[in-house]
Amino acid sequence: MLKVNINGVEFKNPVIAASGTFGFGEEYKDFYDVGILGGISSKGLTINPKDGNEGIRVYETSSGMMNSVGLQNPGIDHFIEHELKNMKKLNTNVIANIGGGCMEDYEEAIINLNNTDIDMIELNISCPNVKSGGMAFGIKSEVAYDVVSKIKSITNKPLMVKLSPNAENIVEMAVKCREAGADSLSLINTLKGFAIDINKRKAVFNNTYAGLSGPAIKPIALRMVHEVSKAVDIPVVGLGGISNWQDAIEFMMAGASAIQIGTVNFTNPMAGKEIIEGMENFLIKEGIKDINEIIGIV
Numbered sequence: 001m002l003k004v005n006i007n008g009v010e011f012k013n014p015v016i017a018a019s020g021t022f023g024f025g026e027e028y029k030d031f032y033d034v035g036i037l038g039g040i041s042s043k044g045l046t047i048n049p050k051d052g053n054e055g056i057r058v059y060e061t062s063s064g065m066m067n068s069v070g071l072q073n074p075g076i077d078h079f080i081e082h083e084l085k086n087m088k089k090l091n092t093n094v095i096a097n098i099g100g101g102c103m104e105d106y107e108e109a110i111i112n113l114n115n116t117d118i119d120m121i122e123l124n125i126s127c128p129n130v131k132s133g134g135m136a137f138g139i140k141s142e143v144a145y146d147v148v149s150k151i152k153s154i155t156n157k158p159l160m161v162k163l164s165p166n167a168e169n170i171v172e173m174a175v176k177c178r179e180a181g182a183d184s185l186s187l188i189n190t191l192k193g194f195a196i197d198i199n200k201r202k203a204v205f206n207n208t209y210a211g212l213s214g215p216a217i218k219p220i221a222l223r224m225v226h227e228v229s230k231a232v233d234i235p236v237v238g239l240g241g242i243s244n245w246q247d248a249i250e251f252m253m254a255g256a257s258a259i260q261i262g263t264v265n266f267t268n269p270m271a272g273k274e275i276i277e278g279m280e281n282f283l284i285k286e287g288i289k290d291i292n293e294i295i296g297i298v
């Protein structure tokens, strides 16, 4: 009843743990059997290991949080040798979330994943592009087009491209990524925000700005999922501030074929289980036989 299919990959339900908020799955095993999830998107992986950013990395805001983790991760080879093996034992779809500072970084990481049994790639184009002075790949659609078409030509995995809400025009960005060969899209990543420590009279984060996530961004994310899913003919995975099953149903009605849960995992580690159960009960109560019936009905 909750099964969905994205790019030929079957998900037992549409609830996926969002990248960067669920580690590699192990971290939540003490709370519930994470194998009940539709999938887990790994922490953002880069070709080389990264220590992440100096200074404060996470900061609570009203109705959400800000982060500037800086893609701390063990690197793609370590992931393939260690974390992936454990993730595959969790009995859920494994999505490898890939970041990069330049085109070559992305390419090398993607090629290394070709011979693995990951189920899907989620290409994070919100990463700062070193060659263009640090502006993220996901801001200008022509730049995103170049990355996505290159990656599409070298991967043998289904390619989901994760869009940034900071894009100049989210619909144009989605259409361009589709033209470049994206098999599906996920949105949204964090919104660029700012916080000041008034006692120190300086920015809270060493990098000045940081990514805002959580309930505060939900209406924006929902609007973008609605706009994008009407503009493209590929599956859209919705995320941004989903905190409960009602939010999840909203995203599906707006056009999402599946949803991801991020920040809520920090405030309620049981959220994944509760959202799956809540969606199931909603379908029973409403007499809906198949979750696919409600995708994009609004």
Ligand SMILES: Cc1cc2nc3c(=O)[nH]c(=O)nc-3n(C[C@H](O)[C@H](O)[C@H](O)COP(=O)(O)O)c2cc1C
Binding pocket: 018, 019, 020, 021, 043, 044, 045, 058, 067, 069, 071, 097, 124, 162, 188, 189, 190, 212, 213, 214, 215, 217, 239, 240, 241, 242, 260, 261, 262, 263, 264
């Ligand atoms: C601490 C933290 C780390 C994150 N790391 C990544 C990452 O490595 N790659 C990525 O694509 N998104 C990353 N994200 C973004 C989330 O996956 C998600 O797109 C965003 O937080 C919006 O969803 P939410 O409001 O449900 O958290 C991170 C978010 C947080 C809060």
